[in-house]
Amino acid sequence: MKTLSIKDIAVKANVSITTVSFIINGKAKEKSISEAVIKKVEKIIEESGYKPNQIARSLRTGNSNIIGLIVEDISNSFFAKIARLIEDKAYKRGYKIIYSSTENNVEKAQELINMFKSRKVDAYIISPVKGLEEDIRMLINDNKPVILFDRNLRDVQANYVGANHFSASYQSIESFIAQGKRNIALVTTDIDVQQITERFEGYKKALLDYGLTYREELVLKIHFNQNEASTIDEIKMLFNSEKIDAVLFATNYLAISGLKVLKSIKKKIGAELSVIAYDDHEAFELHTPGISTVQQPLEEIAETVIKLLLSQLSSKSILPNQEVIIPATLIIRN
Amino acid sequence: MKTLSIKDIAVKANVSITTVSFIINGKAKEKSISEAVIKKVEKIIEESGYKPNQIARSLRTGNSNIIGLIVEDISNSFFAKIARLIEDKAYKRGYKIIYSSTENNVEKAQELINMFKSRKVDAYIISPVKGLEEDIRMLINDNKPVILFDRNLRDVQANYVGANHFSASYQSIESFIAQGKRNIALVTTDIDVQQITERFEGYKKALLDYGLTYREELVLKIHFNQNEASTIDEIKMLFNSEKIDAVLFATNYLAISGLKVLKSIKKKIGAELSVIAYDDHEAFELHTPGISTVQQPLEEIAETVIKLLLSQLSSKSILPNQEVIIPATLIIRN
DNA sequence: CTGAAAGCGCTTACAG
DNA sequence: CTGAAAGCGCTTACAG
Numbered sequence: 001m002k003t004l005s006i007k008d009i010a011v012k013a014n015v016s017i018t019t020v021s022f023i024i025n026g027k028a029k030e031k032s033i034s035e036a037v038i039k040k041v042e043k044i045i046e047e048s049g050y051k052p053n054q055i056a057r058s059l060r061t062g063n064s065n066i067i068g069l070i071v072e073d074i075s076n077s078f079f080a081k082i083a084r085l086i087e088d089k090a091y092k093r094g095y096k097i098i099y100s101s102t103e104n105n106v107e108k109a110q111e112l113i114n115m116f117k118s119r120k121v122d123a124y125i126i127s128p129v130k131g132l133e134e135d136i137r138m139l140i141n142d143n144k145p146v147i148l149f150d151r152n153l154r155d156v157q158a159n160y161v162g163a164n165h166f167s168a169s170y171q172s173i174e175s176f177i178a179q180g181k182r183n184i185a186l187v188t189t190d191i192d193v194q195q196i197t198e199r200f201e202g203y204k205k206a207l208l209d210y211g212l213t214y215r216e217e218l219v220l221k222i223h224f225n226q227n228e229a230s231t232i233d234e235i236k237m238l239f240n241s242e243k244i245d246a247v248l249f250a251t252n253y254l255a256i257s258g259l260k261v262l263k264s265i266k267k268k269i270g271a272e273l274s275v276i277a278y279d280d281h282e283a284f285e286l287h288t289p290g291i292s293t294v295q296q297p298l299e300e301i302a303e304t305v306i307k308l309l310l311s312q313l314s315s316k317s318i319l320p321n322q323e324v325i326i327p328a329t330l331i332i333r334n
Numbered sequence: 335m336k337t338l339s340i341k342d343i344a345v346k347a348n349v350s351i352t353t354v355s356f357i358i359n360g361k362a363k364e365k366s367i368s369e370a371v372i373k374k375v376e377k378i379i380e381e382s383g384y385k386p387n388q389i390a391r392s393l394r395t396g397n398s399n400i401i402g403l404i405v406e407d408i409s410n411s412f413f414a415k416i417a418r419l420i421e422d423k424a425y426k427r428g429y430k431i432i433y434s435s436t437e438n439n440v441e442k443a444q445e446l447i448n449m450f451k452s453r454k455v456d457a458y459i460i461s462p463v464k465g466l467e468e469d470i471r472m473l474i475n476d477n478k479p480v481i482l483f484d485r486n487l488r489d490v491q492a493n494y495v496g497a498n499h500f501s502a503s504y505q506s507i508e509s510f511i512a513q514g515k516r517n518i519a520l521v522t523t524d525i526d527v528q529q530i531t532e533r534f535e536g537y538k539k540a541l542l543d544y545g546l547t548y549r550e551e552l553v554l555k556i557h558f559n560q561n562e563a564s565t566i567d568e569i570k571m572l573f574n575s576e577k578i579d580a581v582l583f584a585t586n587y588l589a590i591s592g593l594k595v596l597k598s599i600k601k602k603i604g605a606e607l608s609v610i611a612y613d614d615h616e617a618f619e620l621h622t623p624g625i626s627t628v629q630q631p632l633e634e635i636a637e638t639v640i641k642l643l644l645s646q647l648s649s650k651s652i653l654p655n656q657e658v659i660i661p662a663t664l665i666i667r668n
Numbered sequence: 669c670t671g672a673a674a675g676c677g678c679t680t681a682c683a684g
Numbered sequence: 685c686t687g688a689a690a691g692c693g694c695t696t697a698c699a700g
Contacts, residue, residue, distance in 0.1 A: 003476075005693055016671040021695060032669055054452040055398070056693035059389045059676050075418035077411060084409035084435060096449060098432050101418060115430060118388040142337075256616050263620065282590050283617035286597065339677055350687040355679060366685055390677035393692050 004050045012048070013041045020045075024052055058120055067309065068116035069099040070109060070126045072150075078252065078279050078296070079127070082149075085302035086125065093310060095122070104191055104224055106131035113139070123309050128153050130192050145312035147305050151195040152323070159312075160323045161304045163296040165195045168328035169202025172248050172276045172294060175330065177210050181246035181274055183218065187235060187258055188250035190221040199250045199278060218242060228257055235261045245273060252279040252293075259287065270334065280331070290333030300326055338384045346382070347375045354379075358386055392454055401643065402450035403433040404443065404460045406484075412586065412613050412630070413461070416483075419636035420459065427644060429456070438525055438558055440465035447473070457643050462487050464526050479646035481639050485529040486657070493646075494657045495638045497630040499529045502662035503536025506582050506610045506628060509664065511544045515580035515608055517552065521569060521592055522584035524555040533584045533612060551576060562591055569595045579607060586613040586627075593621065604668065614665070624667030634660055 006024070010017045015037060022031045023041045044050075058064045067090055071079040079101075087097045098121065102109040109129045116124065123145040128136065133156045139146050140158060148160045176184050186203045189196055200219070207214050220238045222231050235258050238244070249255035255277030262269060269275050269289055276292045277284055284291035304324050340358070344351045349371060356365045357375045378384075392398045401424055405413040413435075421431045432455065436443040443463045450458065457479040462470065467490045473480050474492060482494045510518050520537045523530055534553070541548050554572045556565050569592050572578070583589035589611030596603060603609050603623055610626045611618055618625035638658050 007693080017694085018671055018696080019669095022670095025695080034669065037669085051448060051452045053393075053454075053693050054449075055389055055393045055454055056676090057695080059387075059393050059678085059692090060694050060696090062676080064389070073418065074408070074421070075411070075414045077409070077414070080409045080411070080414040084407065087408070087435065096432070096434070098430070100430070101421065114385060115388075118385045120387075120389055256620065259620050263622070281616065283615075283620050286590065286593050286617050286621060288597070288622050341677080351678085352680080352687055353685095356686095359679080368685065371685085387677050390692090391679080393676090393694085394678050394680090396692080 003053075004048055006050075006052065009041065009044055009048065009050055013037075013044050015041065062120060063122045064120045065094060066096050066098055066119065066121045067123045067125060068112075068119075068121040069097050070102060070112055070116075070124065070128075071099065072102055072104055072127055072129075074099060074101045076253065077281060078298075081298050082302055085298060086306060089302060089306040093306070102127075102129050104129055110135055123147075123313055125149060125305055125309065127151060128193075145309055147309050149301065149305050151193045154194065157321050159308050159321055161301055161308065162195065162325060163301070163328040164325050165198035165328070166202040166205075168278070168294045168330065169199040169248065169250075170206045171202075171330050172278075173203055173206035174210070175276070175292075175332070176246040176248075176274055177206070177212070179246070179274055182212060183243050183245045184212070185218040185220070185238065185242065185244045185247040186250065187220045187222065187238070187247060187254050189224045189254065191224045196250060199248075203248060218244065222254060231257045232261055236265065239265060239267060247273070247275055249275070249277045252277055252281040252284075255291070256281065256283060259283070259291070276330070285333065292333045293331050294328050295331055296328045297326055337387075338382055340384075340386065343375065343378055343382065343384055347371075347378050349375065396454060397456045398454045399428060400430050400432055400453070400455045401457045401459060402446075402453075402455040403431050404446055404450075404458065404462075405433065405435055406438055406461055406463075407435045408433060409435075410587065411615055412484075412632075415632050416636055419632060420640060423636060423640040427640070436461075436463050438463055444469055457481075457647055459483060459639055459643065461485060462527075479643055481643050483635060483639050485527045488528065491655050493642050493655055495635055495642065496529065496659060497635070497662040498659050499532035499662070500536040500539075502612070502628045502664065503533040503582065503584075504540045505536075505664050506612075507537055507540035508544070509610070509626075509666070510580040510582075510608055511540070511546070513580070513608055516546060517577050517579045518546070519552040519554070519572065519576065519578045519581040520584065521554045521556065521572070521581060521588050523558045523588065525558045530584060533582075537582060552578065556588060565591045566595055570599065573599060573601060581607070581609055583609070583611045586611055586615040586618075589625070590615065590617060593617070593625070610664070619667065626667045627665050628662050629665055630662045631660055 006017050006020050010020045019033060020041055022028050022033055023038055028038045069083060074080055074083060083099055090097050100112045106129050109132050113135050124139055125147050127150040128148055133153055136146060136156050136158060146158050148158050150162050152160045173184060188200060204214050220234060222234060249258050267273060278294045280293040280295045284293050340351055340354050344354045353367060354375055356362050356367060357372055362372045403417060408414055408417060417433055424431050434446045440463050443466050447469050458473060459481050461484040462482055467487055470480060470490050470492055480492050482492050484496050486494045507518060522534055538548050554568060556568060583592050601607060612628045614627040614629045618627050
């Protein structure tokens with residue numbers, strides 16, 4: 001069974017390809033096609049199950065109704081949830097999503113952008129990697145809508161949507177201090193992206209503002225992408241060598257590794273040790289005792305991203321850059 | 335900056351479009367293009383940063399190097415992890431993935447297939463919904479490689495890769511019985527897909543084989559897609575109205591809701607209540623006490639799916655259907 | 669109110 | 685060893 005083309009429909013309906021095309025694209029009125037012809041053609045389309053070839057359409061029009069979504073790692077629950085929300089919202093507006101994971105690797109991210117370019121995606125949603133500045137600038141020069149999210153890039157003028165990582169981190173430390181904690185550790189990663197450095201800055205600033213000293217030995221920077229066993233070893237060493245009465249984990253997967261360590265060394269969470277994890281995870285509510293977390297408003301982030309993107313897509317010209325900073329919420333669970 | 339076309343390259347190199355095309359597609363040797371011309375053209379391509387327009391290529395060749403991946407819900411960690419593994423493996427072989435979530439909705443699934451069709455994806459990987467049989471049959475008739483995974487469809491002849499849900503479920507119940515449990519509950523969903531019914535059958539069969547009676551009131555079928563609060567209420571009712579000393583949760587998200595209930599009604603997991611969750615989740619290892627789980631070998635499933643797909647993609651003709659059933663493993667954690 | 673024709677950027681059978 | 689030309693399936697400016 002050969003798939004049908006617009007020509008087949010035109011032949012069947014005894015009209016020109018042009019007429020069929022106008023009808024398919026809802027321009028029948030505007031082009032004053034007669035009611036009778038519209039009905040006839042629509043009926044044939046309906047009955048035959050004809051679907052326009054989007055590839056041909058894209059080639060001709062230069063756009064695709066596809067939005068490229070580039071995240072760090074789709075299997076991380078934060079990104080998986082954001083991706084799903086964005087997918088839903090985009091879908092309702094007639095856009096499809098192609099996603100891919102960068103694994104925090106510049107080369108992979110660049111390849112992805114090139115692939116998306118050659119597929120003529122209409123817009124980009126990117127949780128960027130350092131080193132991608134030039135590529136993003138080129139997209140913007142090409143007049144493509146680009147929204148960065150989760151983390152910003154210092155040297156690039158682009159729209160950005162993200163949580164206020166600095167203040168969420170600051171508040172977390174404040175809450176430890178209010179509980180009388182003094183030996184406050186931070187377990188974070190070594191990737192040099194804004195959302196991670198902000199969390200670090202918030203930690204440091206809060207300590208200093210409350211008259212505590214910042215001690216390097218209480219900050220553990222885990223190498224990104226290393227296997228979990230090594231991460232667990234390093235965290236174990238931290239707890240064995242330092243006196244710690246509170247700890248902020250800068251990502252949810254680090255917190256999960258950290259909780260495994262605490263369980264294995266039988267360190268009780270509670271009065272003697274307070275814990276906050278950045279980015280919620282099902283495991284934290286369930287944990288005994290419940291683990292306090294910083295929650296980013298996923299729904300609001302996804303909605304803002306899509307709104308910004310759609311407004312750019314409809315107004316041909318790129319709007320002035322907007323940075324939308326959304327507050328994150330500290331959920332205390334014990 | 336206008337994007338370059340093959341014509342621009344041809345003009346710059348002072349050769350025909352045909353020659354450039356042969357070189358780009360690695361057919362230079364075969365078409366005996368001279369070494370000098372190859373070098374010259376490659377140099378120009380390199381310097382100009384020219385990337386062939388994949389849309390035009392797809393229109394011409396009828397394929398896209400894209401694989402469509404249709405899952406139930408990309409934000410579920412099982413699917414997110416499988417998607418990521420498949421993405422990695424496909425990427426290495428030069429294929430990209432477009433994914434989308436069906437939300438267990440036939441209409442949405444059909445729309446997705448249509449969208450993928452009109453984008454000329456080369457192959458389909460589908461965790462199907464009941465009611466999709468006809469659509470899948472049409473794909474196969476169109477000679478498109480299709481791999482079903484996670485769940486099979488009874489009335490359709492397609493390649494399938496999935497875990498042995500029946501036997502994993504059976505073993506779980508066996509392990510309860512070995513611990514002397516007699517009042518064994520099952521919390522499952524009401525969706526009528528093979529992997530869920532198999533888990534139910536395994537439960538029932540094990541009970542009967544060991545001389546226990548199957549009691550309907552110990553099986554709770556949660557409506558798919560209902561909000562978590564209702565799920566929690568129903569599970570709470572089950573535990574309040576029945577005497578239960580062991581429970582198998584048929585999905586990881588049901589187990590998470592279930593554990594919240596047990597926590598809230600202060601029912602201790604251990605000697606008086608055994609728990610097994612189907613599909614692992616970070617929360618289960620971390621839970622105190624650790625929750626036993628059935629683990630599907632994600633890596634192996636993803637690898638098998640890709641292998642089957644690629645072998646179909648390369649051998650023009652569709653291979654006879656294969657069903658690859660991979661054993662799942664019961665991990666005891668307490 | 670409707671149609672013929674150009675063109676989007678490729679690939680490839682055919683010719684030389 | 686290389687090129688001119690048809691054609692994939694659309695959209696749209698132009699003509700009538």
